[in-house]
Amino acid sequence: xxxxxxxxxxxxxxxxxxxxxxxxxxxxxxxxxxxxxxxxxxxxxxxxxxxxxxxxxxxxxxxxxxxxxxxxxxxxxxxxxxxxxxxxxxxxxxxxxxxxxxxxxxxxxxxxxxxxxxxxxxxxxxxxxxxxxxxxxxxxxxxxxxxxxxxxxxxxxxxxxxxxxxxxxxxxxxxxxxxxxxxxxxxxxxxxxxxxxxxxxxxxxxxxxxxxxxxxxxxxxxxxxxxxxxxxxxxxxxxxxxxxxxxxxxxxxxxxxxxxxxxxxxxxxxxxxxxxxxxxx
Numbered sequence: 499x500x501x502x503x504x505x506x507x508x509x510x511x512x513x514x515x516x517x518x519x520x521x522x523x524x525x526x527x528x529x530x531x532x533x534x535x536x537x538x539x540x541x542x543x544x545x546x547x548x549x550x551x552x553x554x555x556x557x558x559x560x561x562x563x564x565x566x567x568x569x570x571x572x573x574x575x576x577x578x579x580x581x582x583x584x585x586x587x588x589x590x591x592x593x594x595x596x597x598x599x600x601x602x603x604x605x606x607x608x609x610x611x612x613x614x615x616x617x618x619x620x621x622x623x624x625x626x627x628x629x630x631x632x633x634x635x636x637x638x639x640x641x642x643x644x645x646x647x648x649x650x651x652x653x654x655x656x657x658x659x660x661x662x663x664x665x666x667x668x669x670x671x672x673x674x675x676x677x678x679x680x681x682x683x684x685x686x687x688x689x690x691x692x693x694x695x696x697x698x699x700x701x702x703x704x705x706x707x708x709x710x711x712x713x714x715x716x717x718x719x720x721x722x723x724x725x726x727x728x729x730x731x732x733x734x735x736x737x738x739x740x741x742x743x744x745x746x747x748x749x750x751x752x753x754x755x756x757x758x759x760x761x762x763x764x765x766x767x768x769x770x771x772x773x774x775x776x777x778x779x
Contacts, residue, residue, distance in 0.1 A: 507614055507759040510544045510552035510578070512537065513724030514744035516587055517569040518560035528746045530560045534572055536745050540754040541576045543769060547756060549578045550614055553621075555724035555742060556585025556691030558603065563591040566602050583621050584608055585691040585725065586660050589631040596633055609668055611675050617759060618679040620672060622690035624702050628662030638665065645703050656701040661692060663703040672708075676715055685779075686718040687759075693723050693730060695739040700726035712737045719779040720764060722757075729773065738764065738777040747771075 515533035522529040544552055554573075559565035573580045582603040589596060600608045608623040625631035629646065632638040642662065649657035664672070672688070679686045694705035694712075702708065712718045713735030720738045727744030743753040752770035764777040 505548070506765075507550055507617060508548065509550050509757050510540070510547075511555065511722065511742055511755040511757055512540055512552065512745060513555040513742040513753070514557040514585065514587075514727055514746055515554070515569060516557045516560040516744070516746035518562060518565050519568065520560070522749070527748055528744075529749050530746060532749060533745050534569060536752045537569065537572050538575065539752055540745075540769070541572065543754070544756070545575070545577050549756070551579040551581050552576060553581045553583070553689060553722075555689060555722065556583050557587040557724065557744075557746075558582065558585070559590070560587050560746070561590040563595040563598070563602070570602075581605075581612075581621075583689055583691060584623050584625050584631070586625055586628070586630065586662065589625060589628075593634055596631065609671070613682075613684060616684060618675065618682070618684040618686050620675045620679075620686060620688045622664065622672065622688065623668065624664065624690050624692040625662045626665050626668055627703075629659050631662065649703060655697060655699050656703060656705070658699060661700065661703055664708070669704070669707065669711075673711060676711070676718060680715070680717055684717070685759075686715070688712060688718065688721045690721070690723050692725050693739070693741045694721065695734050696730065696732040698726065698730070709734050709739075720777065731775070736779060738779070740766065740775070740777075743771050743773075 517533040518530040611620045627638045627642045629642045692702035694708045716736050718737050727747050729743040730741035732739045753772040754769050755772045756767045758765040766775040768774040
């Protein structure tokens with residue numbers, strides 16, 4: 499079979515289940531407990547498709563380390579590889595559990611990368627420098643407080659305690675991953691919980707340097723994220739920035755997607771409230 503006839507690489511996307519066994523927040527239209535059923539519905543659809551993996555873009559839970567005990571078994575029904583990255587609400591746990599979140603999600607490390615034929619997926623930890631995720635007394639907490647204070651002084655749109663930033667070490671690692679992918683002839687998709695473009699209230703604190711890096715590299719084709727539950731889209735350089743809608747929102751409507759990677763475009767097939775898109779590159 500010629501390579502042109504090989505099927506496209508396909509994977510599933512879920513964003514922001516924010517599961518917790520608590521009452522809904524009607525004013526915000528968030529139904530935390532209903533995410534068990536919604537994630538199960540998404541997995542049923544995914545199981546009927548040929549996928550390489552399913553990525554959840556953070557905020558698996560809304561609060562309480564015990565919430566993982568209810569929602570992670572739902573992922574056990576998935577016949578594909580279940581991958582995760584870290585969201586801000588995943589750290590809404592007691593101080594003693596902060597260092598255990600990544601392991602509870604069976605992540606290899608808080609940020610990591612993996613490859614599929616012709617592609618490299620770079621998974622970021624946007625909570626690394628934040629006021630909530632690092633262990634208490636960690637230098638990243640103090641750094642986060644300084645960054646947040648500076649942003650608040652400037653009245654920046656993203657000057658909120660529920661956002662975060664990459665460490666300089668992680669940012670350098672991101673640059674290395676992009677360079678290594680170019681040397682290997684791989685196209686790159688970056689995944690993170692936080693949006694970086696277009697910049698808004700939910701944007702990562704160091705969005706500008708991330709966008710500048712990604713937009714300058716023609717083989718970086720997409721950045722996929724959650725966090726801003728209403729969804730969003732933008733393009734900078736050759737890179738498409740796609741913010742997926744949150745599962746937790748609305749009482750019964752779902753939101754998830756299947757992404758197909760073609761030689762010249764990305765096809766996003768949205769389900770429920772999620773939008774379908776064709777993104778040429």
